[in-house]
Amino acid sequence: MVALDMSVVNVALPDMDAGLGFDDSGLLWVVNAYALAFGGLLMLGGRLADIIGGRRTLLYGLVLFGAASLAGGLVRSPGALITARAVQGVGAAALAPVAFALITLTFPPGPARSRALGLWGMASAAGGALGVLAGGLLTDWAGWRAVMLVNVPIVLFALAGAVRWVPRTRRGDGPPPGFDLVGALLVTAGMSALVLGLVRTESAGWNSTATVGTLAAAALLLAAFVAVELRVPQPLLRIGLLAHRPVLAANLCTLLLFSGQFAAFYFTSLYLQRVLAYGPVPTGLAFLPFSAGIVVGSLAATRLVGRFGPRPLLVAGGLLGAAGFGWFGLAVDVHAGFSDSILGPSLTASVGIGLCVVPLGTAGTTGVGAAEAGMASGVLNSSRQIGGSLGLAVLATVAAQAAGGDGPAALTHGYATAYGVAGGLLLAAALVAWLLLPGSPRAADRGR
Known part of the structure; x- marks a missing residue:
């Protein structure tokens, strides 16, 4: 649900504009408000699970997400919809890390945890791809409000399951964990400024005063956050956590991969849509091979990660994903069809990405104690969100400069160039995994 809501509204944006009357800049904030709140609060959401318990954080996050979805489906003004999307992002910032942390706390290292992480990763990765299809179908059949209201029954189902099956966590006999308020304020402000600066580059450009100022402020806030975390006794993020090579490698690979x-x-x-003139529903259907490939790759990774460890899977997945994106860059053409330019590259790239999801989760929690599971999850999810925002901002600029115009041929050239750069990023992720991760499952278990 959290991953799906990153993309489900994209296809519905024209209908939202027609129904509520957005101005040119306001419509973009239907997407950005969610991304900004989600990315800015992920670290805080992960640590909250360590402090008040995973079950309570999960329930609070579900209620907030469901209430915001219901309100968003009933709004009558552009500002109210943007506000509802921002509150959805706040709920998502609690749900994403706590779901991951609950898996690492519930299942001991081994095949059971690998299977659980495989299902989690498969749902998370496929959710983004299915969001385009779901958005197209819901908008076509029931209007744009359906893309908000569809979350309500999902939340109710998840609440019932959480109350029934998620155990209450018990704290040990030691003192209650403290809350690093200064660190929380700094990282929330810094992450929000970073995501804001990145998402605004598409409209304002990289050289604008607003972009440079926002990114500079983000750098200063995050530097201050690191300085504070090195001094407080119970930090929001223990900087030493990133000294574990598997954890560092997992976060770098996540940043590059996404x-x-x-x-x-x-x-x-x-x-x-712009070159091949597909409508919303055909566009969504065209992403089904991508979703299927992620499922296949994730299922394969759940069976293989216990035998071979994260390193071989991340290297193989990164190389396969890079090959798929390189294929995209060579295949897209003004006169190409679905089978020529989409089917083969989608399956190749998505299987590679699916192979990476499970070992990323495994490596990202190697050497992490139960008391810091939410912290590690928050960092890994933050790397994913920052990577997605950074990659989109940078590659959108690359595509625009390579295109040099708005015609179909120019756009296609720009997209092909961006695909090539995306393939290079996945090659870099494979190289990081090869250099930083231990080569065997036993060595991975010792990687601290």
Whole structure:
């Protein structure tokens, strides 16, 4: 649900504009408000699970997400819809890290955890791809309000399951964990400024005063956050956590992997609609091979990660994903069809990405104690969100400069160039995994 809501509204934006009367800049904030709140609060959401318990954080996040979805489906003004999307992002910032942390706390290392992480990763990765299809179908059949209201029954089902099956966590006999208020304020402000600066580059440009000032403020706030975390006794993020090579490698690979994936996903949608003239529903259906490939890759990874460890899977997945995006760059053409330019590259890239999801979760929690599971999850999810925002911002600029115009041939050339850069990012992720991760499952278990 959290991943789906990153993309489900994209296809519905024209109908939202017609129904509520957005101005040119306001419509973009239907997407950005969610991304900004989600990215800015992920670290805080992960640590909250360590402090008040995973079950309570999960329930609070579900209620907030469901209430915002219901309100968003009933709004009558552009500002109210943007506000509802921002509150959805706040709920998502609690749900994404706590779902991951609950898996690592419930299942001991081994095949059971690998299977659970495989299902989690498969749902998370496929949710983004299915969001385009769901958005197209819901908008076509029931109007744009349905893309908000569809979350309500999902939330009610998840609440019932959480109350029934998620155990209450018990704190040990030690003192209650403290709350790093200064660190929380700094990282929330810094992450929000970073995501804001990145998402605004598409409209304001990289050289604008607003962009440079926002990114500079983000750098200063995050530097101050690191300085505070090195001094407080119970930090929001223990900086030493990133000294574990598997944890560091997992976060770097996540940053690079999702920089390429998010951007390539975005350009595929634009290519289908702007160049090949697909409608909303056909565009969504064209992403089904991508979703299927992620499922296949994730299922394969759940069976293989316990035997071979994260390193071989991340290297193989990164190389396969890079090959798929490189294929995209060579195949897209003004006169190409679905089977020529989409089917083969989608399956190749998505299987590679699916192979990476499970070992990223495994490596990202190696050497992490139960008391810091939410912290590690928050960092990993933050790397994913920052990677997606950064990749989209950078590659959108690359595509625009390479295109040099608005005609179908120019757009296609720009998209092809961006695909090539996305493939390079996945190659870099494979190289990071090869250099930083231990080569065997036993060595991975010792990687601290």
